[in-house]
Amino acid sequence: MGAKISIPVRRIDAKEKAGGWAKYIGDYEFDNLQHGRFLRSERARAKIIEIKKPVFPEGYYYVDASDIPSSGKNNIQMIKDDWRVFAVDEVRYIGETIAIILGPDKQKVLDLLNEIEIIYEDLIPAFTFDDALACKGGAVHGTDNIFAEYLLNVGNTDNAFKNADKIIEGKYETGFQEHLYMETQGLVGTWEDGKITMYASAQCPFYIRKSVAGTLGVPLGDIRVRQVTTGGAFGGKEHFPDVIATPLAVAVNKIKKPISMIYDRIEDISFTCKRHPSKITIKTGLDKDNNIIAMEIDTLVNGGAYESSTPIVLQRAILHGLGVYNIPNARILGRAVATNTFPSDAYRGFGAPQGLFAIEMHMSHIADELGLDTSDFKRKHFIKTNDITITNSKMHDDVKLEEMFAKIDEMSDYSSKVKKYANDPVKGIGIAFVNHGGGFTGNGEQVVIQGVVKMKRLDDGKAGLYVSVVEMGQGLQTTMRKIAAGELGLSIEDVVYDNPDTDIVPDSGPTCASRSIMVVGFLVQECAKKLKAKWEEGVGTEATHQYVHPEEFVWEQETLQGDAYPAYGWGINVVEVEYDPVTFEVKTEGVWAVWDVGVAIDETIMQGQSSGGIIQALGYASIEKCELKNGAFMQHTMADYTIPTSLDFPKVETVFIDNPYKYGPSGAKGAGELVFDAAPPAYAEAVQNAIGKRIYDIPVTPEMIMEALNK
């Protein structure tokens, strides 16, 4: 860690947050605030025959699709617009919005809600992958329940399989995961100066603006979205706030008063998007020398009842399907299916964790089958600079996996522990190698986003920074200031970076895809250089900078061919466990991580990302069970859906290596999602080695371990 920018500073927002000064959405006061609550579908798939409503007292409203202005549409403009603002005539999943009940007194709103009776005519729902593929009850989406289907191909897979000496197969499954940001979803919509303004706990103010404007049928500029301090998001506040904001905007438009829609925890766990469950089958052909010569992967993800960002999640899952390996002949089929479950959506990693879990476990299983050491087997197949990728381009990165392996081996004593624990009845150690593409897939930054940033010289030697990416805990308020201040020779306190307001900042794109530092941060750095050059022109001088696509990265979206990502973050995790043969519980004894994130903009912030991402991922791999029963999540409270506490896992030992990326600010690459990717397979492999039985699914619960041991 040599770079000057990596030297930690105290986070700019630490004090106001720690002391409770920072204001989150529920902390603001609005005059005459009304409170809204959703009337939701209680059925997974049904026709609405009738909605019986009580008489609403004055000041209380029932807002539904009939309140959408004639210029607007009952659709939420996301990537597609299939998700309806309000369900009409029929419902597709439990929890679907039917109406908003609102008024000044919350208890009265609840009472009214309880008095409403909905008469349904039930239809046959589809919940599982099998249901979806068989179009049980008729297709939920289109004619075949397929939201998206992609086929990736490199080399000649069929031929290679013919020449294979042995073939090994495995099927891997991952479950739903709830984001469980500590602050629940919430927005307040107001009517200010004849304009709808949304105050939002959100990642993407411009997404909200677009969806609300689309629903109301008004120009984008007629809607203002102001992000407020956001208490965690992890992808859960990427598109989902649109699902609250659009009906809310219809209500505000109707009554022209401020309305708050803030979820309580039970509502949040029961009725928000989760990580896509996946089912991935991998078949591998090996030659006589145990080299992989062919691989075929079939990836399924459950998108739920509406599409939202499911196709893009699926793309990322399959684009990371081969993990960090050079497989000369490979074919990956990816399909995202529609079911009558709550729509799945973005969650830190965005499909990559599912794809990477499957390939890492599969590689481990092959090694096991062949009696080889996992890390030796995996290392033999590491992709190297200029190797051909699954999208028939070259790996441009300077791949430093070997150097990283040496480091983690030294830190964790991995190699000797693997041998030592081979015959240990209760101890195990696991390792996983991952990469994560930074920024939007393919040419998304170039074609879809075209991000712009702006800077301005202010009074008192300060500079204003205007970007639409948000602080949500990941440290952007500090790291962006560091980048700008570094160029301008200012202190970070002298860079003003307020929570984005769509009336003020240009659209630099959403806060997702590990793009904020790598892509937007680079724009900020370039913009700061421009401003510096004009600094002497005085107060008020502005500079803007727009994304320019580096020519060496080429992509064809129709066929998914070319450079899927300009650069990857790389990582290795080692997890050591001990299991209790009496209770089948697992105790994690050690966690180690080595990351290549280019250059860390701030080492402490990156330490926080590493520990935080890994513990969240270890929760996903072990205790975070989220299951469906008749289309509804069985877990509703934080007692049911258990995330790690301070006692569940030990301290994570993290090291970063430098590997600057030329189009990243000071060499930085994406990091926020990478840190999630490696821990689940490393944990599962550690448990597998401890119990001496293969693990194919996560979360690995004690119940599952017991069953595996019984087999």
Next chain:
Amino acid sequence: MVDSYRPKDLKEALSIRAEHGAMPLAGGTDLMVRYQSWTGTLPLFKNSIMFIGHLKEMKYIKKEAKDKTSTLVIGGTATLTSVANHPETPVVLKEAVLSIAAPALRNNATLTGNICNASPAGDSICALYALDAVIVIEKTGSRREVPITEFITGPGRTVLAESELVTAIKVPLKASSVNNFTKVGTRKANALSKLSFTGVADYKNGRVDSIALTFGAVGPTVVRSVELEKKLKGLSGSEIETKISAILEDYSTVIVPIDDQRSSAVYRKKVALNLLEKYLRELSRHE
């Protein structure tokens, strides 16, 4: 909206109980959560409520010695933290209490509340069954003592009448050389029980003199079989060792758990028996 009362002392509390049947609220950690509603609205209580957490007369823990036996008397509003910290608290009870939630909750929640809540997964209950705890119940003008096994009649159900309050819990302090409380929770801390186990036993002259084995969250109430325990009394350590599989077989007929979202019946049963086996092995080595 329901009425609420704040008695100034136990006497007043008992008369409010007699007059209105108001539901006692001690720490509120069960009640406030069970009846919680939307942020900013009142909990949805169905009956009137009486705050009792502040009543000093019941906020005590003391050791009483009579003849040769001594008893720990835990007042009706003593918090879980105070129970855990008391030097005389039997080790299995201490561990059971410390396995409940986290420090902030234990600072306010009461042991009595945990018992009166009568959840099959109530962690202190599992230990208190094994310790032969006795519940002291009072109403204006009268007082009765009921063994905990009779106090709890089903999930969430007790013998408490509307006019009564639990004023104390008596825990006999008996010699016990092999003690184990194990909770298998949903995570390492702040977890609800998938199941729990308590074993307490003592040897005299190389033979088991007293033994109690209880299992939480594997049935509608804590499972304890005095019949089966009788079979173990009088055995030597080595006799226990030879009988382990027979004992496990016996117990497998009384442990009949269910599936729920927290865990499965198969797992609960298997682990309950594993814990028992582990305990018996330890017991057999101790004599």
Next chain:
Amino acid sequence: MKEIKFILNGKEVSVEADPLKRLLDVLREDKRMTGVKEGCGEGECGACSVLMNGVLVNSCMIPLGAVEEAEIVTPEGIRETEKGKLIIDAFGDAGAVQCGFCTPGMMMATEALLTINKTPEEEEIREALSGNLCRCTGYDLIVKGVQIASERGKDLW
């Protein structure tokens, strides 16, 4: 409705409300002490942590009627004290703060811990924070923050 008196951050206050109203709502709505957060409303997360008569409790599970005459301290009541400032600085230096939603509660838990144990071991810190959930940090840097506070605050607690 009833008038209920208690001591809030050292000052006697009186609140006119239903005694069954959650202390959390009283603090946030009636007293505008929004440093107290609601993360779950069911005793699981610790975001609503306050001190009651000197010990850590979850204000979401305490009805107003139960705090009559009690002493309540919220983040607002300690953030400007010497100890509060020290914890906040220690958290800042450690990198303990990410989204910040859990942090005021963490500060309260730290204050409560250091009051009874000036020099806690890592395991004791983890135990003391086990009712305060954080989804961002993975706890490592919060633990470090408490360690720094404990080192620097030797003479304060």
